[in-house]
Amino acid sequence: MTLLDKAKLAKQAAAQMVTLTTEEKNQALLAMADALENNMARILAANEKDIASAKEAGVTGALIDRLMLTEIRVHDMAEGLRQVVELPDPIGEVMDSWERPNGLRITKVRVPLGVIGMIYEARPNVTVDATGLCLKSGNAVILRGSSSALHSNRILVTILREALLSTRVPQEAVQLLEEGTREEVNQMLKMNDYLDVLIPRGGAGLIRSVVENASVPVLETGAGNCHIYVDESAKPDMTHAIVINAKTQRPAVCNAAETLLVHEAWAKKHLPALLSALKEKNVELRGCERVRELAKNVEIIPATEEDWRTEYLDYTMAITVVESVDSAIEHINRYSTKHSEAIITESEASARKFLTRVDSAAVYHNASTRFTDGFEFGFGAEIGISTQKLHARGPMGLPALTSSKYVIYGTGQIR
Amino acid sequence: MTLLDKAKLAKQAAAQMVTLTTEEKNQALLAMADALENNMARILAANEKDIASAKEAGVTGALIDRLMLTEIRVHDMAEGLRQVVELPDPIGEVMDSWERPNGLRITKVRVPLGVIGMIYEARPNVTVDATGLCLKSGNAVILRGSSSALHSNRILVTILREALLSTRVPQEAVQLLEEGTREEVNQMLKMNDYLDVLIPRGGAGLIRSVVENASVPVLETGAGNCHIYVDESAKPDMTHAIVINAKTQRPAVCNAAETLLVHEAWAKKHLPALLSALKEKNVELRGCERVRELAKNVEIIPATEEDWRTEYLDYTMAITVVESVDSAIEHINRYSTKHSEAIITESEASARKFLTRVDSAAVYHNASTRFTDGFEFGFGAEIGISTQKLHARGPMGLPALTSSKYVIYGTGQIR
Numbered sequence: 001m002t003l004l005d006k007a008k009l010a011k012q013a014a015a016q017m018v019t020l021t022t023e024e025k026n027q028a029l030l031a032m033a034d035a036l037e038n039n040m041a042r043i044l045a046a047n048e049k050d051i052a053s054a055k056e057a058g059v060t061g062a063l064i065d066r067l068m069l070t071e072i073r074v075h076d077m078a079e080g081l082r083q084v085v086e087l088p089d090p091i092g093e094v095m096d097s098w099e100r101p102n103g104l105r106i107t108k109v110r111v112p113l114g115v116i117g118m119i120y121e122a123r124p125n126v127t128v129d130a131t132g133l134c135l136k137s138g139n140a141v142i143l144r145g146s147s148s149a150l151h152s153n154r155i156l157v158t159i160l161r162e163a164l165l166s167t168r169v170p171q172e173a174v175q176l177l178e179e180g181t182r183e184e185v186n187q188m189l190k191m192n193d194y195l196d197v198l199i200p201r202g203g204a205g206l207i208r209s210v211v212e213n214a215s216v217p218v219l220e221t222g223a224g225n226c227h228i229y230v231d232e233s234a235k236p237d238m239t240h241a242i243v244i245n246a247k248t249q250r251p252a253v254c255n256a257a258e259t260l261l262v263h264e265a266w267a268k269k270h271l272p273a274l275l276s277a278l279k280e281k282n283v284e285l286r287g288c289e290r291v292r293e294l295a296k297n298v299e300i301i302p303a304t305e306e307d308w309r310t311e312y313l314d315y316t317m318a319i320t321v322v323e324s325v326d327s328a329i330e331h332i333n334r335y336s337t338k339h340s341e342a343i344i345t346e347s348e349a350s351a352r353k354f355l356t357r358v359d360s361a362a363v364y365h366n367a368s369t370r371f372t373d374g375f376e377f378g379f380g381a382e383i384g385i386s387t388q389k390l391h392a393r394g395p396m397g398l399p400a401l402t403s404s405k406y407v408i409y410g411t412g413q414i415r
Numbered sequence: 416m417t418l419l420d421k422a423k424l425a426k427q428a429a430a431q432m433v434t435l436t437t438e439e440k441n442q443a444l445l446a447m448a449d450a451l452e453n454n455m456a457r458i459l460a461a462n463e464k465d466i467a468s469a470k471e472a473g474v475t476g477a478l479i480d481r482l483m484l485t486e487i488r489v490h491d492m493a494e495g496l497r498q499v500v501e502l503p504d505p506i507g508e509v510m511d512s513w514e515r516p517n518g519l520r521i522t523k524v525r526v527p528l529g530v531i532g533m534i535y536e537a538r539p540n541v542t543v544d545a546t547g548l549c550l551k552s553g554n555a556v557i558l559r560g561s562s563s564a565l566h567s568n569r570i571l572v573t574i575l576r577e578a579l580l581s582t583r584v585p586q587e588a589v590q591l592l593e594e595g596t597r598e599e600v601n602q603m604l605k606m607n608d609y610l611d612v613l614i615p616r617g618g619a620g621l622i623r624s625v626v627e628n629a630s631v632p633v634l635e636t637g638a639g640n641c642h643i644y645v646d647e648s649a650k651p652d653m654t655h656a657i658v659i660n661a662k663t664q665r666p667a668v669c670n671a672a673e674t675l676l677v678h679e680a681w682a683k684k685h686l687p688a689l690l691s692a693l694k695e696k697n698v699e700l701r702g703c704e705r706v707r708e709l710a711k712n713v714e715i716i717p718a719t720e721e722d723w724r725t726e727y728l729d730y731t732m733a734i735t736v737v738e739s740v741d742s743a744i745e746h747i748n749r750y751s752t753k754h755s756e757a758i759i760t761e762s763e764a765s766a767r768k769f770l771t772r773v774d775s776a777a778v779y780h781n782a783s784t785r786f787t788d789g790f791e792f793g794f795g796a797e798i799g800i801s802t803q804k805l806h807a808r809g810p811m812g813l814p815a816l817t818s819s820k821y822v823i824y825g826t827g828q829i830r
Contacts, residue, residue: 245829367825410782
């Protein structure tokens with residue numbers, strides 16, 4: 001079946017999805033969860049093929065780990081679907097309602113987006129997670145995973161669709177693209193008549209390519225060049241705890257900190273100790289001239305312009321001394337990817353300035369940037385973290401997968 | 416100055432705009448309104464040049480009318496700015512706020528989008544209207560009007576910027592592109608580092624070209640292939656009133672009706688009279704085979720596939736007989752531009768089906784489609800009518816020109 005055929009089927013399915021009740025959608029999610037657990041052997045066997053091909057192609061450890069499914073991971077995917085069942089259904093919510101002087105009653109109601117295109121990389125769990133969130137919010141989904149995970153994705157989608165057969169959710173609401181060609185993605189990016197939104201999830205290269213080439217609206221996710229600014233009045237203990245946590249607790253994720261900005265007065269007194277603490281955690285440090293002067297016995301690689309722009313996703317941190325909160329804000333608004341930034345300060349005035357003027361999805365006062373996450377925010381599962389300003393910003397839960405519609409009740413009104 | 420220079424200045428201005436109070440923004444709008452009225456002669460003289468060039472180029476009546484400024488129209492633009500002063504300021508609104516078990520206090524606050532790119536056609540009033548709405552919502556704006564209105568736009572922007580000099584709103588928050596080349600637009604469509612959103616306003620060709628070629632997020636506005644479905648139980652009087660109003664009260668606007676679908680049972684009894692009534696209003700009728708059979712003495716041009724897709728914006732209507740509300744819904748979801756559609760019926764069941772399943776920004780029960788409009792909805796001035804599902808749908812008032820941001824208050828929390 002061609003991509004166009006699949007897109008047409010998805011669009012037809014989306015038209016049916018709007019008529020389903022919460023109960024009917026939840027039953028489908030539970031059936032899918034059970035089906036995954038009841039087909040463990042089929043899933044693991046298919047996944048082994050992907051792992052074998054990847055190893056043959058010389059793929060390295062971290063990528064193999066992302067691709068790998070285990071019994072525990074399959075149970076986790078099923079549990080994830082069951083958690084989505086527990087989330088409130090956003091569809092049908094009356095967001096606003098008012099009456100006009102002419103008697104027209106206008107209501108704004110929440111509706112599904114329609115057909116969502118997911119373009120993602122190796123992790124097969126995205127196949128299940130995204131399907132769960134899209135169906136619960138009344139959407140159809142077209143999945144385009146990495147070709148390296150094709151066997152895994154194919155068996156997962158087959159099992160999910162088998163499970164849907166006994167439910168009111170149409171099978172065709174879940175479509176998997178299997179060609180694995182770049183041409184297939186290019187075609188998907190331009191399907192404005194069939195796709196209501198594209199959500200790319202993966203590395204910066206994938207996301208940039210989708211943003212640059214799509215005519216379908218895109219929800220840009222992910223890239224996080226996150227900053228921590230240590231103000232003059234920051235408490236040293238709190239600063240140590242937050243900086244070490246934001247940099248080293250899980251450096252490969254988008255909400256980990258990449259650049260540290262330190263007020264010059266604080267730096268003179270406390271920076272050497274903080275640098276040593278980072279070094280003890282095996283963080284490679286790249287600093288401006290002034291950081292290098294203050295560093296004493298800690299090795300600091302000279303930072304280049306490139307360092308201020310880089311999302312390392314690793315045990316590396318760029319560090320610079322600034323003369324004021326204003327300079328920090330300017331640096332951040334220049335280099336950040338508008339994901340998450342934190343100020344550590346005891347000054348209310350500095351905090352207010354920073355929180356107002358830093359233009360990012362999440363801005364923190366005295367807390368780690370690592371909290372920008374659907375679960376940490378209390379939303380439950382998320383479809384990604386939006387770094388754009390349109391439609392949704394920050395962690396995207398179910399409401400980000402919805403649109404609205406004006407339903408207007410009249411008694412014959414004309415203009 | 417190059418486009419890039421202007422974009423940089425706009426971005427810097429946007430960073431200042433977030434710190435302004437409502438009062439400061441309102442003062443700027445009032446100063447701009449006064450300045451327009453105090454510079455009437457300069458404006459009209461510049462506009463005369465555009466009108467003269469257009470006439471020389473052989474431009475026709477309706478386009479000349481769109482381009483033309485008069486004393487009354489300049490006063491109307493000034494009044495429009497004063498009306499925006501009266502609108503509530505969306506910026507700073509706390510949209511949501513909650514505390515997490517770890518003590519983090521998360522607030523979601525409304526913030527400006529940043530820099531808005533407006534791409535529009537001949538009407539010079541858009542220059543003033545869009546600037547007023549963008550500034551009130553804390554944004555900077557880059558205006559790219561039609562080259563046919565360049566003299567008018569240039570004098571309007573000069574006067575608006577002169578007025579800003581005595582206010583706290585930075586002059587550089589309003590930028591006009593003056594090259595008038597296609598290259599300039601193409602460059603604008605790709606300025607993701609400087610523009611947060613593009614809003615095209617004008618004909619279907621302009622909008623399509625922006626949607627297809629922009630990598631900057633787009634708010635798609637306008638095109639309205641609107642439908643009215645007359646159900647079996649529709650009252651004939653109400654139906655006449657609504658159909659005549661939606662088609663003929665102002666046929667050149669996007670919320671005017673273009674296609675009429677009629678249930679076969681109703682058609683047999685009442686369609687001939689409705690066709691005669693439309694004909695009396697000089698509406699050209701294009702019908703399916705069954706409409707032509709029922710028409711008797713009224714001339715009906717055979718409708719082609721193309722007619723179902725066409726937004727005539729004129730005294731022309733496509734008409735088809737359908738066998739059920741389901742067929743009507745299918746036809747509409749296939750051909751409509753997702754703007755505004757109405758059902759006329761006394762059946763609650765048919766209405767519910769139609770309102771739930773028709774996938775458009777505004778769906779009406781027993782009212783004219785002509786109400787899809789910022790003023791008619793009670794929003795005040797609008798920046799356009801969104802026909803996409805992301806970010807904003809239907810008439811877009813000030814909140815559509817905003818984004819949100821999570822501001823998180825901690826006491827040293829780490830993960």
